[in-house]
Amino acid sequence: MPKVIDHDQRRREIIDATWGLIVRGGFEAATMREIAAEAGFANGALKHYFPGKDEIIEGAFQRALERTSEHVAERVADRQGVDALWAYVTSAMPMDAEAGEAARILLSFWEHGLANERLREIYQGHLDRWHSSLEALIAQCRADGAIRSATPDVDLAKELILMNMGATAMSVIGPQFATPAMLQRQIDEFFARLTRP
Amino acid sequence: MPKVIDHDQRRREIIDATWGLIVRGGFEAATMREIAAEAGFANGALKHYFPGKDEIIEGAFQRALERTSEHVAERVADRQGVDALWAYVTSAMPMDAEAGEAARILLSFWEHGLANERLREIYQGHLDRWHSSLEALIAQCRADGAIRSATPDVDLAKELILMNMGATAMSVIGPQFATPAMLQRQIDEFFARLTRP
Numbered sequence: 001m002p003k004v005i006d007h008d009q010r011r012r013e014i015i016d017a018t019w020g021l022i023v024r025g026g027f028e029a030a031t032m033r034e035i036a037a038e039a040g041f042a043n044g045a046l047k048h049y050f051p052g053k054d055e056i057i058e059g060a061f062q063r064a065l066e067r068t069s070e071h072v073a074e075r076v077a078d079r080q081g082v083d084a085l086w087a088y089v090t091s092a093m094p095m096d097a098e099a100g101e102a103a104r105i106l107l108s109f110w111e112h113g114l115a116n117e118r119l120r121e122i123y124q125g126h127l128d129r130w131h132s133s134l135e136a137l138i139a140q141c142r143a144d145g146a147i148r149s150a151t152p153d154v155d156l157a158k159e160l161i162l163m164n165m166g167a168t169a170m171s172v173i174g175p176q177f178a179t180p181a182m183l184q185r186q187i188d189e190f191f192a193r194l195t196r197p
Numbered sequence: 198m199p200k201v202i203d204h205d206q207r208r209r210e211i212i213d214a215t216w217g218l219i220v221r222g223g224f225e226a227a228t229m230r231e232i233a234a235e236a237g238f239a240n241g242a243l244k245h246y247f248p249g250k251d252e253i254i255e256g257a258f259q260r261a262l263e264r265t266s267e268h269v270a271e272r273v274a275d276r277q278g279v280d281a282l283w284a285y286v287t288s289a290m291p292m293d294a295e296a297g298e299a300a301r302i303l304l305s306f307w308e309h310g311l312a313n314e315r316l317r318e319i320y321q322g323h324l325d326r327w328h329s330s331l332e333a334l335i336a337q338c339r340a341d342g343a344i345r346s347a348t349p350d351v352d353l354a355k356e357l358i359l360m361n362m363g364a365t366a367m368s369v370i371g372p373q374f375a376t377p378a379m380l381q382r383q384i385d386e387f388f389a390r391l392t393r394p
Contacts, residue, residue: 026312110370111308115223127371158374166363173307177355
């Protein structure tokens with residue numbers, strides 16, 4: 001019986017290895033040679049699973065975005081109204097080790113993606129979906145009477161994304177400016193503002 | 198009479214050329230070959246002015262930080278109290294083309310600096326000086342009775358830096374989330390909070 005190779009499983013292993021290299025050493029550390037060594041593949045074997053390095057990097061980026069989205073969805077679960085919005089906003093902030101790792105990856109992709117049209121598109125799609133989810137939650141809170149701010153929902157959703165991005169950047173490059181306590185206060189201030197007319 | 202070479206001038210030209218390459222194509226575009234071509238030097242001539250690429254990159258980073266600091270100092274000038282704090286905070290935000298260029302450079306350095314101890318140290322020093330300046334301005338405003346927030350000065354200064362970093366990141370990677378109008382509202386909200394007990 002011929003050996004069955006699970007291609008999807010191998011691709012996940014390659015992406016996980018790439019993720020680990022980027023977390024530890026940034027994009028420069030993720031060479032094809034290092035990825036192959038880290039994943040336990042012979043040099044040159046990666047090409048059976050990915051056409052080239054660009055596709056591996058793209059896969060690692062997609063994985064980073066999916067991990068964030070899954071983490072948020074788990075924490076929101078079946079909450080409703082302000083409770084759901086609060087869980088959404090809080091769980092997206094880089095306040096634990098796993099989120100810190102995702103922030104490190106994201107920062108590398110921001111830089112790398114600026115010169116790569118495909119990565120830019122993937123990220124813009126992610127930002128758009130994120131913005132739509134937040135806007136829908138905010139609209140629901142407003143319908144419930146829990147939001148009285150004069151700022152339009154579309155802008156409140158953008159502000160939350162802006163807040164999250166600042167926290168993400170600083171959790172990596174200047175963590176003393178983005179401690180969990182500071183990020184929590186920032187979220188609390190935002191929610192206090194929502195109820196002010 | 199021997200030809201006089203102005204070494205400092207040449208070094209500035211090399212750093213400017215490097216800056217331009219990073220703005221247009223990120224770190225990956227700033228190879229020694231490209232830097233030499235952009236600055237109008239023969240291949241290999243750069244070594245008369247800098248020991249290696251690391252020192253050129255370091256020079257470009259220092260220049261980016263200096264440009265930001267000089268821009269802020271010009272706008273604050275001889276203002277006092279809340280007026281000075283407002284000018285400081287506003288002028289550091291990426292709300293014009295020059296600041297947008299500096300933001301692009303900074304994003305590249307964040308990523309690159311994570312794996313480079315010397316760049317990390319330079320940036321931490323910059324953040325510390327920035328934090329001290331803000332804290333001193335905030336303390337002056339509080340002494341004048343213009344700040345009534347219960348949040349300690351040291352934390353208000355950190356929040357301003359966090360706000361700025363988010364705006365910097367988003368002005369490059371998702372400018373629709375960091376329009377001048379949004380950034381202005383964020384600043385206005387912050388100042389409104391300062392006067393609330």
